[in-house]
Amino acid sequence: xxxxxxxxxxxxxxxxxxxxxxxxxxxxxxxxxxxxxxxxxxxxxxxxxxxxxxxxxxxxxxxxxxxxxxxxxxxxxxxxxxxxxxxxxxxxxxxxxxxxxxxxxxxxxxxxxxxxxxxxxxxxxxxxxxxxxxxxxxxxx
Amino acid sequence: xxxxxxxxxxxxxxxxxxxxxxxxxxxxxxxxxxxxxxxxxxxxxxxxxxxxxxxxxxxxxxxxxxxxxxxxxxxxxxxxxxxxxxxxxxxxxxxxxxxxxxxxxxxxxxxxxxxxxxxxxxxxxxxxxxxxxxxxxxxxx
DNA sequence: ATCAATTCCTATTTGATTGGTGGGAATTAA
DNA sequence: TTAATTCCCACCAATCAAATAGGAATTGAT
Numbered sequence: 001x002x003x004x005x006x007x008x009x010x011x012x013x014x015x016x017x018x019x020x021x022x023x024x025x026x027x028x029x030x031x032x033x034x035x036x037x038x039x040x041x042x043x044x045x046x047x048x049x050x051x052x053x054x055x056x057x058x059x060x061x062x063x064x065x066x067x068x069x070x071x072x073x074x075x076x077x078x079x080x081x082x083x084x085x086x087x088x089x090x091x092x093x094x095x096x097x098x099x100x101x102x103x104x105x106x107x108x109x110x111x112x113x114x115x116x117x118x119x120x121x122x123x124x125x126x127x128x129x130x131x132x133x134x135x136x137x138x139x140x141x
Numbered sequence: 142x143x144x145x146x147x148x149x150x151x152x153x154x155x156x157x158x159x160x161x162x163x164x165x166x167x168x169x170x171x172x173x174x175x176x177x178x179x180x181x182x183x184x185x186x187x188x189x190x191x192x193x194x195x196x197x198x199x200x201x202x203x204x205x206x207x208x209x210x211x212x213x214x215x216x217x218x219x220x221x222x223x224x225x226x227x228x229x230x231x232x233x234x235x236x237x238x239x240x241x242x243x244x245x246x247x248x249x250x251x252x253x254x255x256x257x258x259x260x261x262x263x264x265x266x267x268x269x270x271x272x273x274x275x276x277x278x279x280x281x282x
Numbered sequence: 283a284t285c286a287a288t289t290c291c292t293a294t295t296t297g298a299t300t301g302g303t304g305g306g307a308a309t310t311a312a
Numbered sequence: 313t314t315a316a317t318t319c320c321c322a323c324c325a326a327t328c329a330a331a332t333a334g335g336a337a338t339t340g341a342t
Contacts, residue, residue, distance in 0.1 A: 001142060001143070001144055001225060001227075001228050001229075001230060001260075002142070002229075002230060002231065002232065003142055003230050003231055003253070004299090004300065004301080005300080005301065005302090006300080006301080008231065008249065011249055011252075012249060015248060015249065025317095027316090027317070027318090028317085028318080029316095029317085036243075038301090038302070038303080040302075040303060040304075041301070041302055041303085043318080043319080044302090044320095046318095047318085047319070047320085050318090050319090057317095057318065057319085058310090058317090058318085059308080059309045059310065059317070059318045059319075060308090060309045060310025060311060060316075060317060060318075061309085061310055061311045061312070061314090061315060061316040061317055062310080062311055062312080062316075062317080063309080063310075063311085063316080063317050063318060064317075064318085065318090076252055084142060086142075087142050088142075088143075089142060089143060089144050090143065090144055090149065091143065102177075107156060107272045107273070107275050108149065108152055108153060108156065108272060110272070110275050111152075111217055111263070111264070111267050111272065112144070114263050114267070115260065115263045115264065118259040118260060118262065118263045119142075119256065119259060119260065121259065122252070122255050122256045122259045123252070123256065126252050126255070131248045131249060131251070131252065132248070134248050134251050145328090145329065145330080146329075146330065146331090147329080147330080166288095168287090168288070168289090169288085169289080170287095170288085179330090179331065179332080181331075181332060181333075182330070182331055182332080184289080184290080185291095185331090187289095188289085188290070188291085191289090191290090198288095198289065198290085199288090199289085199339090200288070200289045200290075200337080200338045200339065201287075201288060201289075201337090201338045201339025201340060202285090202286065202287040202288055202338085202339055202340045202341070203287075203288080203339080203340055203341080204287080204288050204289060204338080204339075204340085205288075205289085206289090
């Protein structure tokens with residue numbers, strides 16, 4: 001039940017782009033330095049964000065990346081689902097799941113559904129904009 | 142972000158013991174047959190439940206397992222934490238986590254904390270007794 | 283006393299996934 | 313033309329998931 005570095009870094013990349021937005025392109029190298037993460041690895045991750053249209057790339061010298069939309073329009077859930085693949089806590093709840101033959105009698109399915117809903121409510125309720133000025137203070141804790 | 146078979150099977154074992162309780166010992170073999178899962182694999186899993194004192198074993202012929210407490214006293218969270226290890230969505234929220242040097246400035250920590258709380262609320266709010274008569278109907282869905 | 287059923291213990295295996303690294307082609311502003 | 317950058321893909325090491333396997337220890341029944 002862990003979110004992988006890929007998903008976490010992706011959120012941090014989006015947040016970094018939002019916080020350091022000056023209208024200019026931001027290079028992977030800069031993000032990697034600020035975030036303390038391998039440039040090569042981030043390249044891959046931001047590539048996914050790019051293909052999905054979450055960021056816009058400019059190739060060549062003086063190139064880089066910028067957000068396509070406003071920070072408030074990206075939920076953490078969107079980013080995680082894109083990079084992690086799925087947030088379903090069990091495979092049989094995935095959208096493309098092949099039917100489990102126990103689905104009609106599975107007494108545990110109810111818990112996993114509740115869990116999935118709870119997870120979705122959190123990640124879909126938080127946007128990059130929400131993270132921009134929070135300085136590490138959780139609503140709860 | 143998946144719950145492994147180990148955790149899921151553990152919940153099903155506990156539920157099976159609860160539903161098929163006749164006062165007699167229940168053998169791993171029976172559970173394996175009912176649940177459609179490898180006997181040898183279940184052996185390992187129930188061994189963990191046994192060491193933790195969640196079930197009581199009787200060795201030798203005519204031996205088997207039974208629940209120690211009432212079904213209502215076992216939450217899904219207890220069982221999952223025991224078998225999965227931890228339900229924290231990121232390593233830095235684990236109880237024995239070594240401090241991340243970004244902890245003071247980490248803007249994303251707040252989301253992970255919320256997520257963890259949401260997960261805990263669900264799994265700690267559902268007991269084996271709750272699952273016993275549900276027949277696959279989720280509160281939501 | 284023996285036997286068969288059962289739990290208990292631990293090693294091994296297979297495949298997938300995670301978390302990267304590395305090389306180099308393509309693109310483009312200066 | 314060159315240097316900076318994105319883009320693309322192959323590869324790798326370590327870890328984990330999900331079992332499988334073999335046999336020792338225990339015990340009720342005969």
